[in-house]
Amino acid sequence: MASRTGLIITSIIIILVIIGAAYYLAKGGGKGTTTTSSAPATSTPSPTTSTPPATTTSGAGGAGGECIVKIGFTASLTGKLQKESAEQLNGIKLWEEQVNSKGGVKLPDGRVCKIKLVYYDDESKSARVQELYQKLITSDKVDYLISPYSSGLTAAAAAVTDSYHKIMIATGAASDSIFTKGYQYVYQLYTPASRYMTPTVDLLMKLDPNNKKVALLFENSKFAKSVAAATKKYLEEKGFQIVYEDYYPPGTTEFSTYIAKIASSGATAVFGGGHFQDGFNLVKQLYDAKIKGLKYVAILVAPPEPAFAELGDAAVGVIGPSQWEPGVKYSPDAAKKLGIEWYGPTVEEFVKAYEAKYGHTPGYHAAGGYAAGLLIQYILEHAGLDTEKAKQLLDNLDLMTFWGHIKFDNTPEKHGLQIGHSMVLVQWQKQGGKLVKVIVYPEEAAEAEPVYPLPWGS
């Protein structure tokens, strides 16, 4: 008996120590995730809502009186997408805070409404997403929706939201295929995969019209393959010669044999990548291999991430497409030149406000979150709470914001697909002995001249 008591006491002590350690680490490491909704996945989770006290619900206040607009979405507070989703959520929260601190949004009927965010933890799982978006629409009765983070989760959410004819602004989702399913109420903010890498081809043509022998080495994953297919088609249209093409399995870390084949193919430019990890390892090993004649490397996803700088010299000269960077030059003046309406804060104002609230510079995930909120604000101001009016507004929208150009495909085949926004290209450069990430393309957004050819090719 004594040993059993001992065992129970030991177990209790161990459990307490683990809980304590976890709590300590959560306080120290888990920044930004206000874990109000840490309630586990019960069948009826309580929504995480923020600031304004729910005095009246939407529509209840009379003209001029206070009302509340509910914006619903899910965020991946836990699970594998937690990091990116947290940034996107930060962006949405900053937008909500700014709107409410100014008193709210003025609807066309004259009412000034505060914003109330209603969101749940989707645990990075699409099954949760569908359940929760249904709940947001039917029992929380939100007015407009924002997508979860990632193409996979957004595709799951869209299937539900569109059947209820609820408008959802898709952010953090670059897939084209969501917009070929005939949905009429989903609108994409990100540049789709089909146009992800095409600017890297344009830049190469501008830098060196004679560099025509290219190698393609992308990850064998849904996203990377769709980017690769579009890039390949574009390269062929532009008269490039594809001397090597392969797709490595997801999770690949060792690239030496691929690199040997690239080297023996005589390629002078490489397009490739997939996720952060593999892109990072691929560049590191390309650098170590010092391929003769290699002048240009464009990699998907990895280069815009700050962690890419850990490559040191290997990072220098590598080109990568990014949805948005804090240094982009979109401005009211630029909009005026193009004859497009400008809306919302400038890039500098957004970056400054974000840094003041969160203590770090926003990346594109955060900017995408804020942009989704901003677009909803625009809808509220111009179409109020009328979904059909809002749909008409979005279908014919042509807008410039700090996020860039926003315009949606309004044909039935690809309804809601983003056709205005374009990628910017970043490159890591050595400036005064320090590695810095600069925008090099397109010219209207560029901060510096691109380095070409690669300083570490031979």
Next chain:
Amino acid sequence: MVSPELLLGGLTAGLVVGSLYGLAALGLSIIWGILRVVNLSHGAVIALSMYVAYLLSVEYGYPLLASVLISIFFGFVLGMVAYYLFVHKVLGGPELASLLSTFGFGLIILGTLQLKFGGIARTLPVTTATIEVGHVPIRMVQVVGAVIAIAVAIAAYLLIYRTWFGRAVRAVVMNQEAAALMGVNVTKVLMLSFALGLLFASTAGTLLALSYSFTPETGSMYELYSFTIVVLGGLGNPLGSLIGGIILGIAEQLTSIVASGSWGPLVAFVLLLVMLVIKPTGLFAKL
């Protein structure tokens, strides 16, 4: 078509990469062979050792060599503690019990790594020369890793078949009661065996971290490889794991040379299937 030089390069790259796979699998194999426990914390321990090396060398600024040595032997110490906390009580019970408790141990490690480091990829500051074998660039750090992996596997083999400790281990595997009656401290043998298994995992993890970037999820990939290799090479046999790993590495590298890299996983699983059909015990018999 494919030049013999490239093939030679592919073989060498496969040998180098595969010996590390083999070392990782060895940790899983030995724990199963001796304790009859499927250690589901295997991948988490591999990831943990990567982060121990990272924490010491990058965040605390210790010399790389010292960090690497500490992160390797950390696995052994962790194994001794974890044995009493998560394994000892469930030995001899239903198999599900040990599966659950080692799985839980792995979750604690992974959760802690996620909280502390998040999902961002990390890397150790290692720059290295490369040698070219048949046009395939092979980095020196990998060659060193492969030499260590092969040496460790051979040492493990000698330990089990040529020493008193190994005799005690084999006795415990055959019949625990009889071994105890002959004066073998069964608990101590089991504890040390578990610690050895984790030592091999942390050695593999540390050596892999020198070559590639990693996230907390990275370990689970090598855990999957390890299961494949253990079936290929035969459970519990150190040399079997090493050779199984090398076969898998060569298959993977040659596939990307001869055909397309995207066939790699298919080739690996076909190999596994063939092995299960023609020789279900694996290439080498168990302990």
